[in-house]
Every structure is written in structure tokens, then in C-alpha cells.
Amino acid sequence: MSGTDRIDVFPSRMAQTVMKARLKGAQTGRNLLKKKADALSLRFRQILKKIVDTKTLMGEVMREAAFSLAEAKFTAGDFSPMVIQNVTKAQVKVKAKKDNVAGVNLPVFEQYSEGGDTYELTGLARGGEQLARLKKNYAKAVELLIELASLQTSFVALDEAIKITNRRVNAIEHVIIPRRQRRNEPRRTNRLLSR
Numbered sequence: 001m002s003g004t005d006r007i008d009v010f011p012s013r014m015a016q017t018v019m020k021a022r023l024k025g026a027q028t029g030r031n032l033l034k035k036k037a038d039a040l041s042l043r044f045r046q047i048l049k050k051i052v053d054t055k056t057l058m059g060e061v062m063r064e065a066a067f068s069l070a071e072a073k074f075t076a077g078d079f080s081p082m083v084i085q086n087v088t089k090a091q092v093k094v095k096a097k098k099d100n101v102a103g104v105n106l107p108v109f110e111q112y113s114e115g116g117d118t119y120e121l122t123g124l125a126r127g128g129e130q131l132a133r134l135k136k137n138y139a140k141a142v143e144l145l146i147e148l149a150s151l152q153t154s155f156v157a158l159d160e161a162i163k164i165t166n167r168r169v170n171a172i173e174h175v176i177i178p179r180r181q182r183r184n185e186p187r188r189t190n191r192l193l194s195r
């Protein structure tokens with residue numbers, strides 16, 4: 001045992017009482033941090049499951065949206081210039097909120113619409129039904145993309161928070177508590193050890 005493993009304290013009853021209180025405080029802190037790490041890990045696993053489900057659903061929705069685009073182009077012709085001409089600003093916007101999980105702020109993105117459909121009359125002469133289906137499918141795809149972005153951002157933030165919390169738990173458990181416990185042990189002199 002080297003000299004750096006022990007805390008230098010004047011040997012008195014008051015110092016012993018203080019060290020016992022510090023040891024108890026370190027043990028309580030470790031227990032609280034373990035509970036925090038467990039709560040973060042639980043939310044981490046929930047978000048991971050949601051990410052997998054959302055990505056699976058995203059593949060299906062994008063496939064359907066691409067097919068409806070091909071249908072709409074087949075029936076209505078090339079409507080791109082009409083859409084580009086009528087759209088001046090984004091209708092779907094994203095706002096960020098924060099969700100608190102065990103003291104960790106997680107970003108949550110929400111979608112909201114601003115303004116009306118500026119190209120609602122596009123395809124009125126022909127292919128209107130296919131264009132309506134196309135708009136609905138791509139609206140669902142945008143909604144899923146925003147949800148996926150929110151989940152993945154939260155996933156990264158939680159991963160970092162879990163790593164930090166586990167490092168703190170390990171530091172308390174393997175460095176601070178053993179030092180405090182060694183300080184509370186009575187010192188044995190060489191004379192007692194030689195017997």
C-alpha cells in the first residue's frame with residue numbers, strides 16, 4: 001500500500017467521525033448514481049426499440065411514396081414546374097423541446113404546419129387522386145423523418161450521459177470508497193505484525 005492510497009488525517013476521534021461521515025456520503029452518492037444509470041439505461045433501451053421500429057416503418061413508407069410519385073408522374077405528367085412555382089416557403093416546420101430523464105435534457109423535435117397547401121389545385125385537370133395520395137405519403141415520410149431525427153439525437157445524448165454516469169460510479173466505487181475505508185482501518189505497527 002503506497003502513501004498516495006491513504007488520506008493524511010490527524011488521528012483523533014473527530015477526524016474519525018468526519019471520515020466515517022464522508023464514507024457514508026460516498027456510498028450514498030454511489031447508490032444514487034447507480035439508480036440514475038439504471039433509469040438512463042432503461043430509457044436508452046426504449047429509444048433503441050423505437051428507432052428500430054421507426055426505421056422499419058420508414059422503409060415501407062418511402063417505398064410507397066416513391067411508387068405514388070411514379071404513379072402521379074404517369075397520370076399527371078411532369079408537375080414539377082407547377083409545384084416549384086407555387087411553393088415559396090416551407091409548410092412543415094420543426095420546433096425543438098426538451099425532455100428531462102434523470103437530470104439529462106434530451107432534445108425532442110415536433111412538427112407543425114404553417115400556412116395552407118399552395119399547390120392544392122395542381123393536377124385538377126388530370127391525376128388529382130394520385131397527387132393527393134402522393135402528398136399524403138410524403139407528409140407521412142416527413143413526419144417519420146422528424147421522429148427518427150428526434151430519437152437518434154436523444155439516443156446519442158443518452159449514450160454520452162450513461163458513459164459519464166458509469167465513470168462516476170466506478171470512480172466512487174473503486175477509488176474514493178476504498179480510500180475512505182483504508183482511512184478508517186486502524187494502523188498496524190511493525191511491532192504487531194512481527195508477532
